[in-house]
Amino acid sequence: MTGPVPLPYPNADAPSQELIAACVHCGFCLPTCPTFAVLGVEMDSPRGRIRLMKTVWEHRLGADAAGLDDHISKCLDCRACETACPSGVEYGKLVEGARSQIVVARPRSPLERLLRTAAFEWLLPHRRALGAFAKLSIAAKRLGMGALLRATRVGVARRMADLLDLVPDRASASPLRAMPARGEPRGRVAMLQGCVMGSVFGETNAATVRVLARNGVEIVDTIGQTCCGALHAHAGERPLARDLARRNIAAFEQAAVDAVVVNAAGCGAAMKEYGWLLKDDPKWSARASAFAAKVRDATEFLGDLGISERPGNIRRKVTWDDPCHLLHGQKIRSQPRALLAAIPGLQIVPLEEADWCCGSAGTYNVTQPELARSILERKVANIVRSGADTVVTANPGCLMQIQSGLRSAGSSVRVVHLLDLLDEAYGTN
Numbered sequence: 378m379t380g381p382v383p384l385p386y387p388n389a390d391a392p393s394q395e396l397i398a399a400c401v402h403c404g405f406c407l408p409t410c411p412t413f414a415v416l417g418v419e420m421d422s423p424r425g426r427i428r429l430m431k432t433v434w435e436h437r438l439g440a441d442a443a444g445l446d447d448h449i450s451k452c453l454d455c456r457a458c459e460t461a462c463p464s465g466v467e468y469g470k471l472v473e474g475a476r477s478q479i480v481v482a483r484p485r486s487p488l489e490r491l492l493r494t495a496a497f498e499w500l501l502p503h504r505r506a507l508g509a510f511a512k513l514s515i516a517a518k519r520l521g522m523g524a525l526l527r528a529t530r531v532g533v534a535r536r537m538a539d540l541l542d543l544v545p546d547r548a549s550a551s552p553l554r555a556m557p558a559r560g561e562p563r564g565r566v567a568m569l570q571g572c573v574m575g576s577v578f579g580e581t582n583a584a585t586v587r588v589l590a591r592n593g594v595e596i597v598d599t600i601g602q603t604c605c606g607a608l609h610a611h612a613g614e615r616p617l618a619r620d621l622a623r624r625n626i627a628a629f630e631q632a633a634v635d636a637v638v639v640n641a642a643g644c645g646a647a648m649k650e651y652g653w654l655l656k657d658d659p660k661w662s663a664r665a666s667a668f669a670a671k672v673r674d675a676t677e678f679l680g681d682l683g684i685s686e687r688p689g690n691i692r693r694k695v696t697w698d699d700p701c702h703l704l705h706g707q708k709i710r711s712q713p714r715a716l717l718a719a720i721p722g723l724q725i726v727p728l729e730e731a732d733w734c735c736g737s738a739g740t741y742n743v744t745q746p747e748l749a750r751s752i753l754e755r756k757v758a759n760i761v762r763s764g765a766d767t768v769v770t771a772n773p774g775c776l777m778q779i780q781s782g783l784r785s786a787g788s789s790v791r792v793v794h795l796l797d798l799l800d801e802a803y804g805t806n
């Protein structure tokens with residue numbers, strides 16, 4: 378007597394067979410995939426990775442197979458393949474589903490388990506701990522610890538050195554403050570503080586609040602909000618991501634607002650997918666979908682609302698780099714460009730491959746340092762070729778990654794968040 382065939386994936390977060398079936402293997406996505414461009418291997422392309430996920434469903438490969446882990450880990454989750462795909466394959470959901478299964482199925486070394494626990498449970502959800510870690514990292518970098526760690530040739534020490542390369546020269550952790558609208562009221566919003574934004578880019582959060590208020594938008598306090606869980610979801614830590622999502626939904630529901638504004642593209646993309654993340658939770662799925670419908674990137678919100686107060690003049694040659702999770706994850710292309718064009722005095726020059734990943738991709742520059750470096754070098758070369766003195770973007774990972782690449786290349790090009798640039802322009806009024 379034969380019993381039911383066991384499911385090949387450990388749990389219901391597995392990459393959906395329905396989503397996999399949408400792929401018709403046409404290969405239109407291949408030329409847009411950064412890892413395929415570097416490695417030239419089919420299994421490191423979107424089509425190849427989807428094929429691997431299907432092979433597990435066919436019981437021809439285990440969810441714990443080293444090869445599956447290797448090719449799925451090398452994916453940036455940049456979602457450029459989604460933009461290119463004529464069949465509408467939702468690749469981000471697939472790759473994050475696959476990662477959630479590999480995390481459960483594959484044994485990890487005690488050290489790797491410790492590092493994941495430290496990052497995902499002890500640091501990211503706790504802004505003060507993350508802020509202290511950021512300050513410690515900046516001090517270590519100033520003392521030249523990066524070179525010392527690299528010289529040890531110990532794997533984990535070299536990973537720490539890679540992390541120090543990314544650390545900005547300083548961190549600001551000013552908490553988000555409520556602010557009334559200036560002039561005629563045009564909206565009422567709450568804002569995500571964010572884990573990295575709140576502990577490293579606090580000044581950008583303050584700038585975002587000031588720019589919104591200048592344009593007639595009231596910003597209200599939100600008690601109890603936390604890290605959005607994007608990095609957890611990207612790394613396959615679905616239960617932790619769901620836990621953070623529930624806490625944020627409950628916190629933001631208290632604020633009766635028109636929108637929840639987010640100035641970190643990766644966080645916004647993840648929060649717009651809370652409905653999907655909690656779709657199998659009967660208590661939360663409807664609340665999660667209602668919440669997700671209110672999430673707006675700051676550039677999207679302000680771009681759609683339109684600028685009511687003209688910014689001041691800035692004389693600078695700038696170029697725009699699309700964060701992957703803004704362009705490919707949220708399909709936002711025109712609004713940031715329109716906001717940039719609204720700043721008088723800027724000379725805006727095009728950036729070749731502005732829609733390509735910079736290699737940041739959450740924790741990718743730590744987990745896949747060689748690949749991340751080679752993808753970053755391509756981005757830096759394009760920026761230098763553009764002739765701009767400032768590259769503008771809208772995501773903390775991109776800000777840190779591109780700044781670190783430009784520094785290594787000996788370039789003096791500055792990297793700024795679009796909301797900081799707008800705030801600077803208003804400051805010249």
Ligand code: SF4
Binds near residue numbers: 411413423454457459
């Ligand atoms: S998400 Fe990016 S790296 Fe991953 S398969 Fe798609 S295009 Fe390639």
Ligand code: SF4
Binds near residue numbers: 400403466
């Ligand atoms: S993911 Fe889309 S573009 Fe890529 S092979 Fe499949 S159907 Fe074609």
